[in-house]
Amino acid sequence: MNPSERPNAPASEGEFTGLAALVTGGASGIGLATAGLLAARGATVACLDVNPEVPAPLLGFRADVSDDASVRVAVADAAEALGGLDILVNNAGIGAAGTIEDNPDDEWHRVLDVNLLGVVRVTRAALPLLRASDHAAIVNTCSVAATTGLPDRALYSATKGALLALTRATAADLVRAGIRVNCVNPGTVDTPWVGRLLAAADDPVAERAALEARQPTGRLVAAEEVAEAIAQLASPRAGAVTGTAVAVDGGMHSLRLRPR
Template identity: 65%
Template sequence: MSEFAGLVALVTGGGSGIGAAVADELADRGARVAVLDLTPGDKHTGVVCDISDDASVRTAIHRVVDRLGRIDIVINNAGIGATGAIDGNDDDEWHRVWDVNVVGIARVTRAALPYLRQSPAAAVVNTSSIAATAGLPQRALYSATKGAVLSLTRAMAADHLPEGIRVNAVCPGTADTPWVQRLLDNADDPAAERAQLEARQPHGRLVTAEEIAYAVASLASPRATSTTGTSFAVDGGMQELRLRKPQA
């Protein structure tokens, strides 16, 4: 596929999990891909970047342009998790997670804006979550940040539509990623916990990183020129479906 031929895509948090799958999907479709991560790996054009540090972000953006010549697509995927109810995290943790999950998107996008404004196919895709639209137990801080990502996406779309920059979000359900695996590993009964996570998604399993990557690429595609300010749920129906329980 050459859908993204001639375009440069930047993926934050592209060293593993969902971000790595997104980087691969975009490359398979013809994009030249830069991965910004603390440990970006060497599969694509890797640039070490800490999105919680503005100087690090600006340096990384300049390095991408120096190596690849342009930026057309920004995938704001990097993020960190948090567990607990409203009293489960102290102020320092609230600031830390907010700084990465929300302000990190602002840092990366504003640093890339001068290059996006020059692109004939500019697109930004932000990674939100099912936690933005459904109340999940023990996810107060994480849900707050992902809800903010969804609102930020709409505001960005409104601001930058006149410049020809489309902005959308993807909202994954519980995905089979290294972060979720770490949560399972720390559970008292990992098998039972996994079964609970699978059961709450109507299609009965965890979402794959590759399924999310397909949605991200669809939103970023230069063929999706009328799609902006929206969100794409990849959650096995969790956001919208209310299925009847099977009879015993």
């Protein structure tokens, strides 16, 4: 299928009407919220995930971002179904706890392979398609951990710090090709993944309260709030925005409030 044969956009007009988007980790949490929002605003959207069950009108494709062959097949299949590609949201990622002493080399390699090299693999596979777009945009899901020192998150923070640097370097490489590259830096988001972490804590109620308290707004970030920021960066209306990191963290990075 070529771009002129793209599926019809949803009936409701929106800023993404006629555009095709691909979201990794799109079957849950931030990814699903983003995919649904882009579709609601007119995009045709494919989700890549290890468990790609997604509601209509989203299209699901199985992919493991740690496997280059899997990524290339899934990106090609998704682009064929969409009739091209205009927007890539690199959202797939995994968490990790521990200080610099706590994780063996194998765990460092595993988390870096998903959180950093997974973005490399998907972007690399998508670039030939994005270069053919008149409104190409890449948005990476980074983290407040890239800019703020968090306790017990050395490995995770290292992967997200590297992703922030990769976002800016890639933006510089691709700006003259007309491809914008940005990222969002969420704080702690109320997702199924965070829910599982809380459930495994010795005192889930106290742990949730601690996570809420470290964000100046006093609550966890909603996945839909991160999706809004991603959509803003991906929109053709943001044509002058590239190489930027947008914090969606309840003020966690920038604000220093006095204790109550």
